[in-house]
Amino acid sequence: MxxxxxxxxxxxxxxxxxxxxxxxxxxxxxxxxxxxxxxxxxxxxxxxxxxxxxxxxxxxxxxxxxxxxxxxxxxxxxxxxxxxxxxxGFTDPAMQGWTFENDNGKCPQMEHAHFYVENWETMKERNIGYLLWGGVGTGKSYFAGCIANALMEREIPVCMTNFALILGDLAASFEGRNEYISRLCSFPLLILDDFGMERGTEYGLEQVYNVIDSRYRSGRPLIVTTNLTLEDLQHPEDTAHARIYDRLIEMCSPVRFTGSNFRKATAQEKMGQLKKLMNRKESRL
Known part of the structure; x- marks a missing residue:
């Protein structure tokens, strides 16, 4: 048996x-x-x-x-x-649609986004990020979202958020502040969108510095989008801003976004479409 x-x-x-x-x-x-x-x-x-x-x-x-x-x-x-x-990784579900496949080809800087994804291992190893600066509506956030989506498609965790949300979370969980910041710094790539739009209170600036400094010490790359100019960042108004901006400039390679406001152009295009539809309806009456 x-x-x-x-x-x-x-x-x-x-x-x-x-x-x-x-x-x-x-x-x-x-x-x-x-x-x-x-x-x-x-x-x-x-x-x-x-x-x-x-x-x-x-x-x-x-x-x-x-x-x-x-x-x-x-x-x-x-x-x-x-x-x-x-x-x-995304604070807004709409960001999941910010991909290279959906790009309209109107942003001349998009080649830098492709380069970053294609050379991700080097960017990660050398702690190289981007400082995306320029006027409102020029495609900075979409650019960053394309990088985030492409890396997540490769199963690389990315967090794309902004300081308005971060400061709200920190205020809501004061006792867990260190753990919260540590979690942000654990992502292989952190993207801070619309930097400089948050309120510049003493508490807020201190927390902004804590997050950016912790990210700096983590040795992991950071991408930041901002409507501030490079001159604003290089010539801060006070010491509190200076130590934040110094960290950003040291960590991130600046990429300037120029050109027309895409959001304004989209709004004008939709208005034109609406007028055409209204004219067609009136001609049928």
Whole structure:
């Protein structure tokens, strides 16, 4: 009588034939579709121990089916991971649509975003970030969102948030402030959107400095978008701002955004479409 282990091994050696399968000249079962063996012979010592001489083998059909199942499972797992990263990493669900695929091609700086993603390992290793500065509506946030989405598609965690939300969270959980800042700094990439729009209170500036300084000491890259000019950052109004801006300039390579206000252009385009629709309706009356 075999023990439980031997019985398990024997069950593993069973091969279930399909109606089209056949036995070859070597005595093994062959697939009736790809004509490759579905069995193989054990070495003599193993055959003597198990009491049978053959074991299952993958034919080409079975291998293709297995690889297809594994690929589907891998893709399902990947999509679940990316969805989880985006839910966790974006403060606004709309940011999930800020991708290279959806880019309208009107932002001349977008090549820098592609470069950053393509060279992510170097950027991470050397702690290189971007300081995206320029006028309102010139595509800075979308640019940063493209980087975030592309990296998360590669299953790299990214957090894209802003100081208005950060300061609100810190005020709501004062006792857990250090843990909150540590969590922000744990992301391989942190993106701070609309920097400089938060209220410049003494408490607020202190927390802004704490977050940026903690990120600096973490040795991980930071991307910042701001409507401030590079001159504003290089010539701060006081010491409190100076120590914040110094950290940013040291960590982030400046990328200037110029050109027309995309949001204003989009609003004008929608207004034009509305006028056309109204004119068509009036002409039918």
């Amino acid at each position: 075999t023990n439980g282990f031997d019985e398990m091994i024997l069950n593993m050696t069973d091969t279930t034939p399909e109606p089209e399968d056949y036995t070859g000249e070597d005595g093994l079962l062959y697939c009736g579709k790809c004509h490759k063996p579905k069995e193989g012979y054990f070495p003599k010592e193993t055959a003597a121990w198990l009491g049978r001489d053959r074991h299952p083998a993958e034919c080409d059909c079975q291998r293709a089916e297995r690889e297809e199942r594994e690929a589907a499972e891998k893709q399902r797992s990947h999509l679940e991971t990316v969805e989880r990263l985006k839910r966790r």
